[in-house]
Amino acid sequence: MVSLTFLGGTHEVGRSAILLESSQTKVLLDYGVMLNDEPGFPAHVRASELDGIIVTHAHLDHSGAVPLFYLTERIPVFATPITFDLVEVLIEDFIKLSSYFLPYEFLELQNMMRNRVELRYGEKARIGDIRFKLINAGHIPGSSLVVLEADGQRILYTGDLNTRDTHLVRGARVPGEEFDAVIIESTYADEDHPERSEVEKEFTGRVRGVVSNGGVALIPAFAVGRSQEVLMILRSNGYKGSVVMDGMARKVNEIMLNNPQFLRRAKSFGKFIDSAKIVRGWRDRRRAPRRPGAIIAPSGMLEGGTAIYYMEQVALDEKNAVFLVSYQIPGTGGDKLLETGRFVIKGRDQEVKAQVARYDFSSHAGKTELREFLRGLKGEPKVYVLHGAEGNCKLLADWVAEELGLEAVAPDSGDTFKV
Ligand SMILES: [Zn+2]
Numbered sequence: 139m140v141s142l143t144f145l146g147g148t149h150e151v152g153r154s155a156i157l158l159e160s161s162q163t164k165v166l167l168d169y170g171v172m173l174n175d176e177p178g179f180p181a182h183v184r185a186s187e188l189d190g191i192i193v194t195h196a197h198l199d200h201s202g203a204v205p206l207f208y209l210t211e212r213i214p215v216f217a218t219p220i221t222f223d224l225v226e227v228l229i230e231d232f233i234k235l236s237s238y239f240l241p242y243e244f245l246e247l248q249n250m251m252r253n254r255v256e257l258r259y260g261e262k263a264r265i266g267d268i269r270f271k272l273i274n275a276g277h278i279p280g281s282s283l284v285v286l287e288a289d290g291q292r293i294l295y296t297g298d299l300n301t302r303d304t305h306l307v308r309g310a311r312v313p314g315e316e317f318d319a320v321i322i323e324s325t326y327a328d329e330d331h332p333e334r335s336e337v338e339k340e341f342t343g344r345v346r347g348v349v350s351n352g353g354v355a356l357i358p359a360f361a362v363g364r365s366q367e368v369l370m371i372l373r374s375n376g377y378k379g380s381v382v383m384d385g386m387a388r389k390v391n392e393i394m395l396n397n398p399q400f401l402r403r404a405k406s407f408g409k410f411i412d413s414a415k416i417v418r419g420w421r422d423r424r425r426a427p428r429r430p431g432a433i434i435a436p437s438g439m440l441e442g443g444t445a446i447y448y449m450e451q452v453a454l455d456e457k458n459a460v461f462l463v464s465y466q467i468p469g470t471g472g473d474k475l476l477e478t479g480r481f482v483i484k485g486r487d488q489e490v491k492a493q494v495a496r497y498d499f500s501s502h503a504g505k506t507e508l509r510e511f512l513r514g515l516k517g518e519p520k521v522y523v524l525h526g527a528e529g530n531c532k533l534l535a536d537w538v539a540e541e542l543g544l545e546a547v548a549p550d551s552g553d554t555f556k557v
Pocket residue numbers: 195197277298
């Protein structure tokens with residue numbers, strides 16, 4: 139018998155963390171943070187009890203609290219090689235921005251990196267009596283589904299899941315095995331994404347229009363994944379104008395170039411990266427908005443990051459545009475901009491003159507894709523639904539119970555289940 143304890147990411151998007159215990163072994167699946175003004179952490183686990191940690195992908199809501207276990211311990215931590223490279227960059231940046239609130243420092247991050255075990259997709263691995271492998275999750279380069287077997291039970295954890303191809307990564311396939319338990323995300327359990335190719339054409343057309351009128355199109359986007367996807371969308375749809383990338387883009391682009399096996403179109407990616415201007419400092423940054431072109435800069439929700447500087451430069455001129463490409467959490471700068479057309483610029487709440495629009499380039503499965511994925515699974519697994527806001531976990535769990543006739547729950551934090 140295996141027990142699953144949900145430590146975070148229940149009825150929320152953030153701080154994903156699951157403790158899996160077999161008769162002999164204790165393993166953590168992800169240990170992320172909740173990104174708020176002050177970072178939030180999953181429920182506590184004693185480091186000395188753990189035999190291993192598996193990280194599905196680099197995003198901080200799955201990886202950001204892992205260094206907590208490396209104050210003294212030497213626990214093996216498993217992920218794909220590109221995930222470790224990206225985690226290192228993301229957590230370094232996180233420590234710089236939030237060190238005051240963090241119960242760990244660079245030393246713990248280094249210690250964590252020293253205990254890493256890199257796995258290729260499909261490579262068989264074990265921690266104690268738990269056997270497992272990572273397979274492509276389609277969400278960002280290196281993102282993984284985890285397929286585990288312990289005490290005769292087969293368990294699937296999706297991490298963040300995308301079943302459709304994007305320019306950057308191939309979509310996830312439904313694993314062929316029969317499962318006894320499935321833990322699945324539900325970010326978009328209530329919403330279908332629009333037809334991707336249509337959105338890409340419209341978006342690229344708008345950017346082209348702005349730039350050919352002498353304007354700047356600011357595209358606030360997260361530095362890992364979304365920024366690179368936006369560049370690929372623009373170039374693949376024939377946009378030939380200038381593209382400037384800011385934020386951690388240089389480091390992140392290099393990591394992706396060094397791990398081509400985790401990219402769907404590695405050759406094009408290299409070519410497109412060569413065509414972009416990478417901001418190396420304030421000289422480049424000040425110069426960028428003075429010329430017509432597209433600027434891709436974090437943060438994706440206009441909460442901090444260099445996108446705020448660019449907003450000050452572009453927002454008050456109607457020949458410019460601000461195109462949001464991520465989900466906007468209610469209350470963030472980006473959400474407020476969409477709702478009210480206003481933004482705080484240099485301390486003053488002002489009306490934005492630039493065009494404002496949002497395009498859906500999500501890297502998560504939409505409602506229909508989540509359902510198709512679940513429908514495609516073999517066996518009669520119990521289904522646990524996580525990683526969804528505002529009733530989405532329950533929505534998907536109820537659908538599974540009613541439509542698929544499987545046992546399904548949206549667990550609360552601290553709940554333990556026997557499989
Ligand atoms: Zn993610």
